Amino acid sequence: MGSCFSARIKAESPPHAGANSRNVSNHRRDLSSSRLSSPSLPQTPRSESEILESPNLKSFGFNDLKTATRNFRPDSVLGEGGFGCVFKGWIDEHTFKAARPGTGLVIAVKRLNQEGLQGHKEWLTEINYLGQLRHPNLVKLVGYCLEDEHRLLVYEFMRRGSLENHLFRRSSYFQPLSWNLRMKVALGAAKGLAYLHSPEAKVIYRDFKSSNILLDSNYKAKLSDFGLAKDGPMDGKSHVSTRVMGTYGYAAPEYIATGHLTTKSDVYSFGVVLLEMLTGRRVIDKTRPPGEHNLIEWAKPCLASKRRIFQVMDVRIEGQYSLGGALRATTLAVKCLAIEPKYRPNMDEVVKALVQLQDLDSGSVKNEVVRKHRNKTCSQDAPSRKAASYARPSPSPMVA
Known part of the structure; x- marks a missing residue:
């Protein structure tokens, strides 16, 4: 909404x-x-x-x-x-x-x-x-x-509100989503995008973001706000040429640069939201310390190393996921965020990966096992900041 x-x-x-x-x-x-x-x-x-x-x-x-x-x-x-x-x-x-x-x-x-x-x-x-x-x-x-x-x-009416609020708003109503619920929401949203990209629909969503993913009373995810949606390319064309519209931080780099819109543009946006779900951080947050304003730039060095991915995971879900589950989820996010669209999976492949992830043993990991992989260079907020509100970043519209 x-x-x-x-x-x-x-x-x-x-x-x-x-x-x-x-x-x-x-x-x-x-x-x-x-x-x-x-x-x-x-x-x-x-x-x-x-x-x-x-x-x-x-x-x-x-x-x-x-x-x-x-x-x-x-x-x-x-x-x-x-x-x-x-x-x-x-x-x-x-x-x-x-x-x-x-x-x-x-x-x-x-x-x-x-x-x-x-x-x-x-x-x-x-x-x-x-x-x-x-x-x-x-x-x-x-x-x-x-x-x-x-x-x-x-x-x-979607009783649980938006994914954005559950990830970033601190209040008695919006409790942090558990690891299992985050993966359930991710799978549901992925299914919605996969349907839009299917031959039955042939639609490019163009504004996939955490605020547009709504949750019902059972935390079933549903995509909302189709005001920017476009029909996919027709007559064998590889893309749709359109003026650049969307939300800062979520739009694919090639779409911003060229105006060429494809289903892989939505896949990139899905990767951004998945990374937000894994880290508990907004894609753009200027209230963070210098060097941490842009989530993708901050997290990328850690995502490139299997030994360091736990340094970016949301501390509020620590101990709820298996090591294999975290590795699969972060690897999927990295693939979706590939700079070259051809290296990104399609949404059917994303859905398959998330189904396989949920089929993994999701038993808890002892906190000390996860903490062993952390270091001070890429840590989550200090304990004194854990209870702080996630203030919204100031609007930062792109300019030509």
Whole structure:
């Protein structure tokens, strides 16, 4: 649903120019995975009327959503991003009319901020993709509202909020995720991306990041926010040429440099998020000491050595993973972060690797075994800093 303070990359210049919310079987073929279509709805609708006539979505009136969210009260806010605020609301599950708080179906309502970074185009893109795509690891779009100047989107409510909050927000509500839950979330998110890249969907997500991975009550991961998604290359082309958009730190280097978008761009972003999950650190965090602002640059020397990878692992999950599991997870992250796209695995291979990782003996490793591999040159925060909040970095948009 987006993230409070997210720093979007947005280059209005030609493709070569380069420029943060409260609020997962067989991955190749899932019976509940499909790109929905009907005789009146083309596979990839282009006109606004075709998109809005999707039989899978409910058209809501603005007053109903206003009532459902208690007049968009501030205490109903679940998160905020480039699109606008996301509010918690309640509707009758049969009539879809507003219901009393605490009754009926819980929903998340995203309201377009007229002065925000995203606009009508992104709103329509979201409806285009989520109106057609169905998969257990994609958030469900219930419907939309297009009334006068009002543009809103209505989603299923994801009780556990975003992965970002569980990794970085310190509070009694957002407890640190265990190793097993992190790997479960990673596998679920990977399945979602693998489906998007499949022949059935042929979609490049383009904004894969921890704030766009939402968790239900069972920590099942679902991808959200499809405002920047693009159809994959057609007619035998190797890439899609587009202006550079996304979130600083997550975008693949070749995409930033050339504007050439491929599924391997999403794989790189997955590698960034996996590294965030393993380390418990944001990809960009200027509150860290000098030399540690950029997670990839800081962690890379340790990831290159099997004897030093434990120096970058999140101390909050120390003792929860096996040595083999940690090695496999960090190796996978390194592969996804390869500078050359051709050396990155595809998402089917990522899913397979994560399934194999979960099949490993995940018995606990004694803390002293892990600590033996640590040294002061690449250590986690000192004990005095462990309880400190993870402040968000200042937005750092890229420029041409």
